[in-house]
Amino acid sequence: MSLPYTTEKQVAVAAVRRACVLTNSVFNKLVKNETLTKVGDYAAQAVISSILHRAFPEDPIVGEEDAADLRAESGTGMRERIIELANEALVGELGLDDNVEWGMGPGQEKTTEELLDAIDRGNYPGGPSGRMWTIDPIDGTKGFLRGEQYAVCLSLIVDAQVEIGVIGCPNLPVDLSKPEQGTGCIFVAVRGHGAEQLTLSGASPEPLSIPASTSENLNFLESVEAAHSSHSFNDRVSALLGITRPPIRMDSQAKYCCLARGEGGAYLRMPTGVGYREKIWDHAPGQVLVEEAGGIVTDSRGQPLNFGLGRTLGENFGVIAAGKDVHPRVLEAVQKALSEEKEKARV
Numbered sequence: 001m002s003l004p005y006t007t008e009k010q011v012a013v014a015a016v017r018r019a020c021v022l023t024n025s026v027f028n029k030l031v032k033n034e035t036l037t038k039v040g041d042y043a044a045q046a047v048i049s050s051i052l053h054r055a056f057p058e059d060p061i062v063g064e065e066d067a068a069d070l071r072a073e074s075g076t077g078m079r080e081r082i083i084e085l086a087n088e089a090l091v092g093e094l095g096l097d098d099n100v101e102w103g104m105g106p107g108q109e110k111t112t113e114e115l116l117d118a119i120d121r122g123n124y125p126g127g128p129s130g131r132m133w134t135i136d137p138i139d140g141t142k143g144f145l146r147g148e149q150y151a152v153c154l155s156l157i158v159d160a161q162v163e164i165g166v167i168g169c170p171n172l173p174v175d176l177s178k179p180e181q182g183t184g185c186i187f188v189a190v191r192g193h194g195a196e197q198l199t200l201s202g203a204s205p206e207p208l209s210i211p212a213s214t215s216e217n218l219n220f221l222e223s224v225e226a227a228h229s230s231h232s233f234n235d236r237v238s239a240l241l242g243i244t245r246p247p248i249r250m251d252s253q254a255k256y257c258c259l260a261r262g263e264g265g266a267y268l269r270m271p272t273g274v275g276y277r278e279k280i281w282d283h284a285p286g287q288v289l290v291e292e293a294g295g296i297v298t299d300s301r302g303q304p305l306n307f308g309l310g311r312t313l314g315e316n317f318g319v320i321a322a323g324k325d326v327h328p329r330v331l332e333a334v335q336k337a338l339s340e341e342k343e344k345a346r347v
């Protein structure tokens with residue numbers, strides 16, 4: 001019996017690989033010299049969206065970026081730069097099995113209009129039924145610009161359930177505890193068929209599973225950006241759990257990837273203010289990856305993340321991702337810390 005979503009998985013990995021080559025070259029050519037922020041985000045979404053469209057022309061896409069500003073932009077050369085970089089990534093030879101037999105070999109150069117349209121194809125509003133892809137071309141843009149962690153994130157959602165997640169992490173050490181082994185990994189999960197880590201060239205799949213954990217070897221994974229998740233809340237939850245090790249701070253869904261391969265032990269993301277709604281592209285690939293590695297992903301109330309409400313997670317409040325044994329303990333401590341906060345606000 002053939003595995004489900006074989007073609008989708010091949011196409012998704014090919015698309016993420018090309019986008020990673022692109023973001024790497026954007027960093028080396030542009031970010032290191034000048035701050036042309038967003039060039040990588042636009043170009044990578046154009047590349048991934050073009051590849052998806054060629055393979056699955058009927059599938060809608062929920063992408064983070066849109067091309068409105070780019071269309072309006074003139075005189076800076078930014079749009080030309082993006083088109084050039086996207087075309088380089090689309091036609092370049094990547095080596096390995098670039099799936100020519102699925103029509104996924106190096107593509108043809110595209111016009112400016114075609115690439116702007118490809119970016120704008122990410123405007124699907126989402127919803128509860130049918131197939132859709134989510135693209136976060138550069139997740140952790142702040143980390144990307146700092147030369148730290150970022151991730152190229154792609155998922156396939158079918159009837160509100162994430163079926164495939166692919167996360168490319170060009171700057172992530174192959175093993176956090178052995179930085180000398182080099183950086184660059186791709187994480188892939190197919191619902192019901194496990195999670196794996198590949199090299200950045202798409203080779204050497206290693207199955208992933210979250211090992212059992214105790215409080216002694218636990219530390220939290222959390223955002224670098226204090227505006228994105230409450231560091232002080234995490235400190236309180238750590239204290240309640242008796243965790244003494246400092247948190248591992250890292251941008252992007254690389255946190256889900258580290259968790260899936262047994263680094264850290266829990267990813268906790270609590271809102272810093274009222275009103276922000278988490279975006280589906282910031283969590284869909286990470287959710288299926290962690291679940292397929294044997295973990296649990298919920299919001300801070302223990303509810304599953306709802307990917308069927310549109311472009312955001314709606315009423316889901318915060319995110320807790322952890323191994324099966326750790327998750328209930330973290331959830332309980334989060335409840336305790338929340339009720340302490342309520343109590344404080346009352347008096």
Ligand SMILES: Nc1ncnc2c1ncn2[C@@H]1O[C@H](COP(=O)(O)O)[C@@H](OP(=O)(O)O)[C@H]1O
Pocket residue numbers: 064136138139140141142222223224225227228229250251252253271272276278279282
């Ligand atoms: N106030 C806020 N609260 C939570 N997340 C936020 C936020 N403002 C932006 N974000 C999201 O946080 C993501 C980065 O997460 P992290 O902090 O884990 O690296 C951003 O993704 P992008 O970088 O793709 O825009 C963005 O979507």
Ligand SMILES: [Mg+2]
Pocket residue numbers: 136138139140281282
């Ligand atoms: Mg993001």
Ligand SMILES: [Mg+2]
Pocket residue numbers: 041064136137138139140141
């Ligand atoms: Mg992004």
Ligand SMILES: [Mg+2]
Pocket residue numbers: 064141
């Ligand atoms: Mg963004």
